[in-house]
Amino acid sequence: MNQTRTFLLIAWLTVALLLFMEWGKAPESAVSATATASDLPATAQAPAPKPSGDLPPLEAAADGTAAAATSEPATLRSELLTIRNEVLALEIDTRGGRLVGAELLQYPLTKTPGSANVRLLDNRPGSLYHADAGLLNARGEALSSEALFAVESQTADALVLRWQDPGTGLVLRKHFHLAADSYVLNLRQEIGNPGTQAQVAYRYSELSRQAPATAARSWAMTDPEAYSFVGAAWYSPGDLFEKRSFADFQDDGRLNKDVNGGWIALLQHHFLTAWVPQGDSQHRFQLDWIDAPMQPLYRIRAVAAVQVDAGAETVDEAQLWIGPKLQEALDELAPTLKLSVDYGWLTFLSQPVFDWLLSPFHALTGNWGWAIVLTVLLLKIILYPLATAQYKSFAKLRAVQPRIEALKERYGDDKQKFQMAMMELYKKEKINPIGGCLPILLTFPVFIALYWVLLESVELRHAPWIGWISNLTAPDPYFVLPAINLLVMWLTQKMTPAPGMDPLQRKMMMAMPLVFGVMFAFFPSGLVLYWCTNGVLGLAQQWWITRQHGDKPATAK
Numbered sequence: 135m136n137q138t139r140t141f142l143l144i145a146w147l148t149v150a151l152l153l154f155m156e157w158g159k160a161p162e163s164a165v166s167a168t169a170t171a172s173d174l175p176a177t178a179q180a181p182a183p184k185p186s187g188d189l190p191p192l193e194a195a196a197d198g199t200a201a202a203a204t205s206e207p208a209t210l211r212s213e214l215l216t217i218r219n220e221v222l223a224l225e226i227d228t229r230g231g232r233l234v235g236a237e238l239l240q241y242p243l244t245k246t247p248g249s250a251n252v253r254l255l256d257n258r259p260g261s262l263y264h265a266d267a268g269l270l271n272a273r274g275e276a277l278s279s280e281a282l283f284a285v286e287s288q289t290a291d292a293l294v295l296r297w298q299d300p301g302t303g304l305v306l307r308k309h310f311h312l313a314a315d316s317y318v319l320n321l322r323q324e325i326g327n328p329g330t331q332a333q334v335a336y337r338y339s340e341l342s343r344q345a346p347a348t349a350a351r352s353w354a355m356t357d358p359e360a361y362s363f364v365g366a367a368w369y370s371p372g373d374l375f376e377k378r379s380f381a382d383f384q385d386d387g388r389l390n391k392d393v394n395g396g397w398i399a400l401l402q403h404h405f406l407t408a409w410v411p412q413g414d415s416q417h418r419f420q421l422d423w424i425d426a427p428m429q430p431l432y433r434i435r436a437v438a439a440v441q442v443d444a445g446a447e448t449v450d451e452a453q454l455w456i457g458p459k460l461q462e463a464l465d466e467l468a469p470t471l472k473l474s475v476d477y478g479w480l481t482f483l484s485q486p487v488f489d490w491l492l493s494p495f496h497a498l499t500g501n502w503g504w505a506i507v508l509t510v511l512l513l514k515i516i517l518y519p520l521a522t523a524q525y526k527s528f529a530k531l532r533a534v535q536p537r538i539e540a541l542k543e544r545y546g547d548d549k550q551k552f553q554m555a556m557m558e559l560y561k562k563e564k565i566n567p568i569g570g571c572l573p574i575l576l577t578f579p580v581f582i583a584l585y586w587v588l589l590e591s592v593e594l595r596h597a598p599w600i601g602w603i604s605n606l607t608a609p610d611p612y613f614v615l616p617a618i619n620l621l622v623m624w625l626t627q628k629m630t631p632a633p634g635m636d637p638l639q640r641k642m643m644m645a646m647p648l649v650f651g652v653m654f655a656f657f658p659s660g661l662v663l664y665w666c667t668n669g670v671l672g673l674a675q676q677w678w679i680t681r682q683h684g685d686k687p688a689t690a691k
């Protein structure tokens with residue numbers, strides 16, 4: 135098979151892959167809908183029997199609000215308090231003691247000077263995104279979420295809030311603390327029982343969000359924001375990593391799942407929030423949604439039942455990651471949390487490409503652009519034997535191309551006789567017609583894996599290369615790399631044998647460099663740099679092997 139057909143194969147595989155990614159949005163959830171809405175009461179107005187494990191069901195009041203304590207000191211009022219460190223600024227509402235704002239101080243939305251920073255948590259209508267923790271009652275209603283907390287102490291990076299439930303008498307004290315230069319918020323919750331009888335408390339950690347606009351907008355293959363996963367994810371030692379997109383929340387039903395350890399998260403392109411509960415304690419992971427007139431509120435939470443003895447206090451510690459998907463830091467927080475970097479179905483290849491190739495080369499050069507170049511160079515070296523076999527096959531085809539053209543003229547429109555004569559020629563000259571196809575099929579997954587690494591790794595976000603390439607995740611502003619790619623494809627095509635090609639195929643091949651050149655003009659420049667480097671090295675290797683094996687035309691027999 136000649137390189138013409140190889141190019142067509144690559145184009146077909148690329149288009150098929152992109153179509154598959156779009157089609158695959160619908161069944162993106164990795165969880166079967168075993169826990170359906172019928173497993174839970176329609177509203178919290180009528181108490182439902184508690185599920186096994188002494189945990190309450192996941193259910194809110196009919197209007198989407200929680201059942202909160204109403205007797206609050208008249209001197210308390212709701213206010214937003216801020217704690218921060220070098221990388222995070224967090225807003226905490228004293229009503230509920232929930233996090234309602236998070237600004238990533240080192241991650242601007244764009245590279246434009248004066249650009250606003252990325253906000254993960256948000257309190258604006260239509261963009262609600264909260265992180266909460268507190269107490270539930272036995273019906274699954276959040277007791278503390280609408281209660282007013284008193285401020286016991288506050289510093290630049292820490293805050294202590296206190297609230298007492300007038301119904302049960304339980305005292306909840308929340309200690310928030312941000313470590314220096316960290317995206318981890320440490321939350322210590324102290325649940326005290328000043329009464330004379332032991333009580334069961336239900337503590338929870340929750341993430342809730344209205345689906346962002348990127349989760350619903352139309353697909354565009356040059357815009358990673360349009361097709362990167364957006365939704366909930368969780369990890370349990372039994373079932374490992376699972377996820378559910380916002381689009382699938384209601385279709386796949388509610389979830390009640392008992393877990394020892396693990397974590398829960400909300401994911402988007404490059405960023406996430408994730409609650410990591412304390413140790414291997416037992417929790418129930420739950421997914422639910424609150425219908426709203428304009429936009430549903432989706433939520434995931436972890437619930438645990440604890441007994442608080444009379445006159446005693448129980449302590450729960452959890453950590454909340456609010457920030458970019460920095461794989462090394464995520465791995466330090468929880469060994470499985472880096473699974474939130476979703477490389478799709480080729481994760482088993484993409485993860486080693488990032489861990490063993492890109493990251494070490496970046497450590498060596500200090501530049502992600504040069505890390506991409508060195509990664510492609512190393513892959514070319516590793517795959518050199520396969521590519522050599524491919525180009526040798528091309529060279530032999532090039533040598534016999536005049537004879538194939540003569541056969542085509544001899545047999546005219548009799549395609550069957552022409553094909554038989556051509557196969558006989560291949561056999562006589564010991565040419566394997568699929569010799570150029572097999573290496574492509576073997577190497578294609580590796581390069582698609584690298585493609586996903588470049589798209590999904592936040593470490594490359596807004597990273598510069600050289601000169602005019604100041605952002606590897608944005609298109610080339612002057613179209614230099616797309617132009618180089620177009621030229622390389624055209625030169626490769628000129629060197630490619632095309633024996634027996636019909637006029638339609640010739641026209642397709644003539645247009646392909648232009649089509650790819652225009653398409654790549656809108657791709658992130660890091661991806662185009664990868665394709666250019668791969669193309670230039672492949673062209674050089676093909677030229678050398680053709681010179682060694684292909685410039686000796688076989689004589690007609």
